[in-house]
Amino acid sequence: MSKRPLVLLDVDGVLNPARRHTLRLRHHECVVDGRTYRVLLNARHGPKLTALARDTGAELAWATTWEQHANVEIGPRIGLPELPVIAVNSDPGTRAGEHFKTRHVAEYVAGRPFVWFDDNLGTHDWQYLKDHPGVDEFLLVDVDPRTGLTDRHLTQAREWLAGRATPDLDGAGAASP
Template structure:
């Protein structure tokens, strides 16, 4: 049985839309030659590694940054190179799709029935996951994109991962 996954989005999760407190540091990054400003809290890397280790899980990116997260985000958080969900460019709302639902379809396919926790800020991702045949047991931890990832989000994910592990054998 494969271990569960801990999937991490970047924008709105690790990189909130505004700086929520002074622990977040401003970084200038240049994925695909474009310049972006991101706010990152270095503690998140340690917290993600601890969550995965304690929950018997594997970390992976679930973000439009794809492998670029390994170059521009991960090193600033002290994360090793992580696998990533390949998410093709969003076709746009003119095709009747939402950003969260589009990414969620690709996450569901990539996880291949494995259990996962996903830190995500797109509210409509949960509906798509729930309606996807064959998607594994999962918890979508909804993150407010203005404030980003908080200790409460980690607590929610840890409780879910802990609840999935078999306990010690019952006394006979």
């Protein structure tokens, strides 16, 4: 089983901020289950996230209610390849005030360290993940939904991931930082 760290991506509020069109953000129309959604996306996010994953040995994955639709409607528009998807829409309830996606993320990570970019996480999510037996080290990056993902968020993730032990990618053994 891989111990590569994960970088988990939300769409709405993170890659699709709630703001007006700018030079970096472009409007796109996405069709999901017959409904049309207007989203704002920054084409620079894909290469920056790909570089983050490559440089830190991490694996990108979707943690969004868009689920598999993110691979069809979001990823190609910002230059991301098809990514693994965490199914989060099956159980919208909470147990201790955590976001409904948090339990699904805790099950998915299976002991792997992870960074989670989301705009809707808080103390209950942190506590739930900290107490969950299948969760190792993690960093929750709180993204302001008005501005979306910024270089500051990416730097925060890069620095945190750089502080983790190098994953065993080639079978030669893990090195210390």
